Amino acid sequence: MSIPREAYQTLQSIVGPEWVSDDPAICEADRYCSLSSPSDEQRRPGCSIEPASTEEVQAIVKVANRYKIPYVCTSTFYSAGTYARKDDSILIDLKRMNEIEIDEKNLYAIVGPGVAFSALQADLLKRGLITFVPGCGGNSSVLANTVNMGDAPIGWRYGLGYQRLLGVEWVLPDGEMLKMGSLSMSDDYFWGEGPGPDLRGLLRGCAGHQSRLGIVTKIGVKIFPFVSEELEPMGWAFHSFMKLPPNRFKWYNIRFYSREDAINAMFEIGRSEIGLVVMTVPPIFRSVARTRGVGCGGFWEAWKENGPKIKPNQEDLRVLLYGIGSDKRLEYEEKVLLDIVKDFGGSPREAPCRDETNFMAADAICANVVGGRFSSEVSYESINQAVRYSRVVNEITEKYKPRILEDYGTTNWVCPYELGYIAKMECLRMSSVENRDALDKWHDDVHKFCATGGGSTIFPEDEIFGPVWGNYPEKEAKIRALFDPNHVSAPQ
Amino acid sequence: MLKVEEYKHQAETCVRCSYCKFVDLNWVKSSRFSRQCPIDTRYRFNLYSAHGLLHSALAELSGKLEFTPKLMDALWHCTLCGGCDTKCKRNLDVEVLQVIETLRCRCVEQGKGPLPEHKMLADNVKSSHNIYGADPKERLNWLPPDIKPAKKADILYFVGDPMSYRWPELAQATAKILGKAGAKFMVLEDEWSSGHELFATGQLAPAKEMADHNTKAIKDSGAKTVITSDAECYKTLKVDYPKIMEKSTEDMPYTVLHITEYIDQLMQDGKFKFNRRVPMKVTYHDPCNLGRLAEPWYHWEPKYEPPNIAVGKTWRRGEKGVYEPPRNILKGIRGLELIEMERIWDNAWCCGYGGGVGTAFPDFALWTAGERIEEAITTGAEAIVSSCPHCKDILGRAADANNTGIKVYDITEVMLRAIR
Numbered sequence A: 001m002s003i004p005r006e007a008y009q010t011l012q013s014i015v016g017p018e019w020v021s022d023d024p025a026i027c028e029a030d031r032y033c034s035l036s037s038p039s040d041e042q043r044r045p046g047c048s049i050e051p052a053s054t055e056e057v058q059a060i061v062k063v064a065n066r067y068k069i070p071y072v073c074t075s076t077f078y079s080a081g082t083y084a085r086k087d088d089s090i091l092i093d094l095k096r097m098n099e100i101e102i103d104e105k106n107l108y109a110i111v112g113p114g115v116a117f118s119a120l121q122a123d124l125l126k127r128g129l130i131t132f133v134p135g136c137g138g139n140s141s142v143l144a145n146t147v148n149m150g151d152a153p154i155g156w157r158y159g160l161g162y163q164r165l166l167g168v169e170w171v172l173p174d175g176e177m178l179k180m181g182s183l184s185m186s187d188d189y190f191w192g193e194g195p196g197p198d199l200r201g202l203l204r205g206c207a208g209h210q211s212r213l214g215i216v217t218k219i220g221v222k223i224f225p226f227v228s229e230e231l232e233p234m235g236w237a238f239h240s241f242m243k244l245p246p247n248r249f250k251w252y253n254i255r256f257y258s259r260e261d262a263i264n265a266m267f268e269i270g271r272s273e274i275g276l277v278v279m280t281v282p283p284i285f286r287s288v289a290r291t292r293g294v295g296c297g298g299f300w301e302a303w304k305e306n307g308p309k310i311k312p313n314q315e316d317l318r319v320l321l322y323g324i325g326s327d328k329r330l331e332y333e334e335k336v337l338l339d340i341v342k343d344f345g346g347s348p349r350e351a352p353c354r355d356e357t358n359f360m361a362a363d364a365i366c367a368n369v370v371g372g373r374f375s376s377e378v379s380y381e382s383i384n385q386a387v388r389y390s391r392v393v394n395e396i397t398e399k400y401k402p403r404i405l406e407d408y409g410t411t412n413w414v415c416p417y418e419l420g421y422i423a424k425m426e427c428l429r430m431s432s433v434e435n436r437d438a439l440d441k442w443h444d445d446v447h448k449f450c451a452t453g454g455g456s457t458i459f460p461e462d463e464i465f466g467p468v469w470g471n472y473p474e475k476e477a478k479i480r481a482l483f484d485p486n487h488v489s490a491p492q
Numbered sequence B: 001m002l003k004v005e006e007y008k009h010q011a012e013t014c015v016r017c018s019y020c021k022f023v024d025l026n027w028v029k030s031s032r033f034s035r036q037c038p039i040d041t042r043y044r045f046n047l048y049s050a051h052g053l054l055h056s057a058l059a060e061l062s063g064k065l066e067f068t069p070k071l072m073d074a075l076w077h078c079t080l081c082g083g084c085d086t087k088c089k090r091n092l093d094v095e096v097l098q099v100i101e102t103l104r105c106r107c108v109e110q111g112k113g114p115l116p117e118h119k120m121l122a123d124n125v126k127s128s129h130n131i132y133g134a135d136p137k138e139r140l141n142w143l144p145p146d147i148k149p150a151k152k153a154d155i156l157y158f159v160g161d162p163m164s165y166r167w168p169e170l171a172q173a174t175a176k177i178l179g180k181a182g183a184k185f186m187v188l189e190d191e192w193s194s195g196h197e198l199f200a201t202g203q204l205a206p207a208k209e210m211a212d213h214n215t216k217a218i219k220d221s222g223a224k225t226v227i228t229s230d231a232e233c234y235k236t237l238k239v240d241y242p243k244i245m246e247k248s249t250e251d252m253p254y255t256v257l258h259i260t261e262y263i264d265q266l267m268q269d270g271k272f273k274f275n276r277r278v279p280m281k282v283t284y285h286d287p288c289n290l291g292r293l294a295e296p297w298y299h300w301e302p303k304y305e306p307p308n309i310a311v312g313k314t315w316r317r318g319e320k321g322v323y324e325p326p327r328n329i330l331k332g333i334r335g336l337e338l339i340e341m342e343r344i345w346d347n348a349w350c351c352g353y354g355g356g357v358g359t360a361f362p363d364f365a366l367w368t369a370g371e372r373i374e375e376a377i378t379t380g381a382e383a384i385v386s387s388c389p390h391c392k393d394i395l396g397r398a399a400d401a402n403n404t405g406i407k408v409y410d411i412t413e414v415m416l417r418a419i420r
Helices: A005-015 A024-029 A054-066 A117-125 A142-148 A200-204 A259-271 A283-289 A295-309 A327-343 A364-370 A383-400 A433-453 A472-483 B004-013 B038-043 B050-061 B069-077 B083-091 B096-109 B116-128 B136-142 B161-166 B168-180 B196-200 B204-221 B231-244 B259-268 B324-331 B362-378 B389-401 B411-417
Strands: A047-049 A071-074 A090-093 A100-103 A108-111 A165-171 A177-180 A215-222 A241-243 A249-256 A277-280 A315-322 A347-351 A373-381 A412-417 A422-431 B155-157 B225-228 B255-258 B280-284 B336-338 B383-386 B407-410
Touching (some): A005 A047, A005 A054, A054 A071, A054 A090, A054 A215, A100 A117, A108 A117, A108 A142, A117 A142, A142 A165, A142 A200, A142 A215, A165 A200, A249 A259, A249 A327, A259 A277, A259 A315, A259 A327, A259 A383, A259 A412, A283 A295, A315 A327, A327 A347, A364 A373, A364 A422, A364 B083, A373 A383, A373 A433, A383 A412, A383 A422, A383 A433, A422 A433, B004 B050, B004 B096, B038 B069, B038 B362, B050 B069, B050 B083, B050 B096, B069 B096, B083 B096, B116 B196, B116 B204, B136 B161, B136 B168, B155 B168, B161 B168, B161 B389, B168 B259, B196 B204, B196 B231, B204 B231, B225 B231, B225 B259, B231 B255, B259 B324, B259 B411, B280 B324, B324 B336, B324 B411, B362 B389, B383 B389, B383 B411, B389 B407, B407 B411
Parallel strands (some): A047 A090, A071 A090, B155 B225, B225 B255, B383 B407
Antiparallel strands (some): A100 A108, A165 A177, A249 A315, A249 A347, A277 A315, A373 A422
16 A cells, blocks of 8 residues: 555645655655664555655645544654554654744744754844753754753743744644644734634643644744843764853752752742752763763773762752853842752852753764663652652662663753743663663553543553543544544554 | 774764864854854755764665665765864764774675766876876976975975975975975975875775785885875875774874974074065965874774773874864964864864865865855955865865855965075
8 A cells, every 4th residue: 555646646746756756765764763773563554755845745745634644743853752652553753844033133933844943042042142951952843842851951030932923824734724822813923822622732732732733833932131141152963061151150059968958059049049050960871971082982981980879868059150141140149049058058069161961962873872772751740749759660660670770860950931930850771772761661650640640741651640640542543533643643 | 994893883973962073162152153064054854964974884884775866966975174083082082983984884885886976086196106197207397497305314205295386486495495494305206196186985895906016115215204285195105004003103104294384393492584575465274184084093902891981092082183284384473364164173173175075076175165265264364274275176166156256275384484
């Protein structure tokens, strides 16, 4: 079986023959998205197509509906779940839709799905503006990430990305256009609310859009004022960084000798409304970051020596102070931070004034070097919930060692947003490629806890979370049936 | 060419994160010049990227995929510039480039490749020991009467096919610079093609023949230092020869220096100075073969310990290329102002010629070069300087094709102008 000839020819007429292909090699290369282990669930698409405009996307989706061909979309390909689950699907690759418009006066940007964070960020930094870059890295799509969750270290001050979603241009599963927010009234992406019900929740569904309800082709996203100085890049690719202007930024690494003190200090930092980035730094995260340039062998050599010395109750915080608007503000933030640290018995150490992984790049992929495969479970809730979650995950991990590699109980990362109102707990575990199954079992156990223990996760399994979370799969199915009568939009 | 187990292991380690497609993210300075991979930027399908080719390598190895027309197209459009490889080594340490090279070799082994244009190179080399099929007796025709190489010297100037036959003025410039620097040098009377494009196009048998001949000729000459001003020759003698002989660069019977390394060292030692003003605003294009691909080769027999520790391996991550010497030279010329482009050093955008692409797909090579020219123009420079004859050629043609007015020079031409 393959895409019907007539349908394929219609697709060719929409985008031009250069931008659609059913060659097995083209389709095979689109089979597995990133961050997913190859499995039989991931099917080779019947064809791949690269539209250049919203009109072309609409036309493709209408063809898919007419011939009842399943479709799924992707963009920068650094995606976490958008792959064809049905044979002979149309893979709609949106990376040619990479337009960026920046409204400096009104502080928002309009982007297509093919725009990577690094591209937008670079254009913003030149203008003294900034957007968030998620922890997975600046090679991911601004649109896809914002529509889903959009967490990023600078979310400490600016909140989660999806809250910055403004006007939305959305091709529904049947090819009809829905414009949301101020865009529904005029050619204006300035705000996301109304008129009428705010449908952004529909986009996200339970835990992210994942291309299962049509295709978002353009969004407005909020941006923020930033320093006007250049963040000068330095170093070779494998351990590059950006120099930060020292009059406006200061990094502190702070060691606390009890986890409780560290967490309480974090709350206090939030209450004091200081900092651009505040997070815990599990020793293994720091070691993974230092793996760049020394490889897997270098990591394990260091980790085997240093890991056993880690005191289980010790916790390090990393804080980036930011003189918003002035040098004086930085001085103020530093005084407040050092007072808090003193109150909670921490040992502060100033770190080099540079950024490796918060404004452009990220360390997430680097974790693969250390093991061969990694799994990173995520829970969003409060800081206190993060601490509890961490404890349980550590207990679960013990069941699977040594196939899950030794972490000395320290691999849980607390990254709070909105000055500590909400927190992400990320639990990184690694294995060799051969022991991937141990990670899968660990993942299932963690999710079983997460479903009943509170916290929102990414990629929840319907059978685990559905019964606990108000039978959301049934509700989502009803919504999908309404919008997607032909069941062609990324069917599972 | 990687052995099968290692080939599979490397390809499997890719997680398709697409980092290979971008300039190192901390180095992205604009959306316009944020991309690293020419085939990805032009053709966009994931097959036209390192992770697409790595996945294809696995699929081909397991029998799920054949060398289809599109796989052939993507594989042979790749310029083997290595940008993907150095980006991957920020995060994953996959030997991306070696997998792509091995996929090419497998394609050739199975009789599906290389392309007819590449086969012709091998035919020419077989008949006349140069890629152009030119008369081997004319190899030294570039030598004007006023340049007289020594019969015997410690330094051997390896000229290479392009400068011997196509751009003799660059060979002459190189020889004159060496002369002005007081270097006594000889040339091989029976120099054969370096075999650069044969290596790149997976035609390893004739490439090995070139490597064996030239290595023996150099050894027999008694010279210890080989100087070249052709980046492709530089990389081939330094990397490809030891690689095919299963040795490390340091085990070769010679040391290779690019002319810029040699002159830069003399400058650092206070033994050479440019004495003529060259009032010009220039930008510098790092040739892939002199930059990220030019690191010494370290022979390694694959051996792993769990979870994924490559025992005894010395990594090549792109930082040991020749980046500073050409810049030092340009900065050492009075009146000359060097302005950098956005994508430099290990993030440099390829000129488009390499990997056999200039031979088989001249239009795509020209498009890739056009991208670089556009980037150069944004610096405000009046000229772009490189250290490789093919870079100069393709960039020059792209500059002319678009009527940009920007001039393109080989660094030897600029150096010669700066010597009285």
